[in-house]
Amino acid sequence: MRQKTKDSVQVFVPTPKDPNPYLDEILHYSKHEFIFGVLNSYKPSYSVILINWPEQLFGWKEPSNTQLDDLENRFRLWKQSSSIIYVVHDLERHSGMTDNYRRLFEMVLHFSDSLIHLGVYSKELFQKKYPSKHHEVIYHPLYERSFEIHNKLEARKKLGIRKDQIVFIAPGRIRSLAERKFIISAFNSVKEKDKLLIASNMYYKELNIEFKGRTKLKRVIDVKRLINKVYNFNFNSKFRFNYGFTSFKELSLLMSAADIVIIPRLKILNSGNLFLGLTYRKIIVGPNKGNVLGFLEKLNLPIFNPDDVKSASLAFSESLNLLNKESHYNENVLKEFKPKEVAAKWDIFILKSNIN
Incomplete structure (x- = not known):
């Protein structure tokens, strides 16, 4: 695990830690500090906000219009002090989209400053739709620490x-x-x-x-x-x-x-x-x-x-x-898929995204 350095920043993830070990592989080697919480535990001192799955912001349940209005206000507040990174895992929700889910996905995309793509296809697709945003391809890491390999x-x-x-x-x-x-x-x-x-x-x-x-x-x-x-x-x-x-x-x-x-x-x-x-x-x-x-x-x-x-x-x-x-x-x-290599690219990208 890397030591935190003077150029480390605090990355706020506005959801509880997900059971999916995707991010764990990166966190083990990252020099930055990732802080997991809920929507109302944000602090202006957080340099970067990281969103993985939009649905996770509401505990994987469909948000109401009132909840979405509140989230929109939070996004406007967050952007005053922090940059927002969105990792594009999916084009839409696996179990189907509703008007509110569609609004949620569109809102996350609208307020994000930077998009991390897990492959070239995704980057090319979203770059056409959102040319003003910063797009970066950073591969999904191997699961070297999350699963045991047996004979x-x-x-x-x-x-x-x-x-x-x-x-x-x-x-x-x-x-x-x-x-x-x-x-x-x-x-x-x-x-x-x-x-x-x-x-x-x-x-x-x-x-x-x-x-x-x-x-x-x-x-x-x-x-x-x-x-x-x-x-x-x-x-x-x-x-x-x-x-x-x-x-x-x-x-x-x-x-x-x-x-x-x-x-x-x-x-x-x-x-x-x-x-x-x-x-x-x-x-x-x-x-x-x-x-x-x-x-x-x-x-x-x-x-x-x-x-x-x-x-x-x-x-x-x-x-x-x-x-x-x-x-x-x-x-x-x-x-290039090894977690240490992937984490190094994440670290550079986060520093570039830091607006503080």
């Missing part, structure tokens, strides 16, 4: 996975039935007999099954529960799905045991799962969307069109061919 065979032994099985993993949350259907269809098309698909947080679809006599029959067997288990692949040995949050400890084992990481998004700007896969030096398959496409091309990784399952099938098959290589990655290329 692959030992991880498989602990998890009960056969040593020669081809293991695909979709880390993170599968957010929709469409994403679920897409990834399963592509996986099923892979011509590999001994294969396994792991999803650490799969989308759960509950079927509403009601019929006369169900209540009485439930004393013997719960038909609705049984059918839902079958529909959600609880009894299929090709799939290992968790429906809910997976601990970092468990995810570390699953990632260590896997061969291929899937980014199953149909719409996407950035993906932390891409850098999670790189942390474990796994082959990664992902969509031709957003900043993700640029990184997949840079690293010569399989790419699919999320509007075409056949395209994903080909990309999944291509990933199998890459497994035969001793090492797919050039460590010199991955160096």
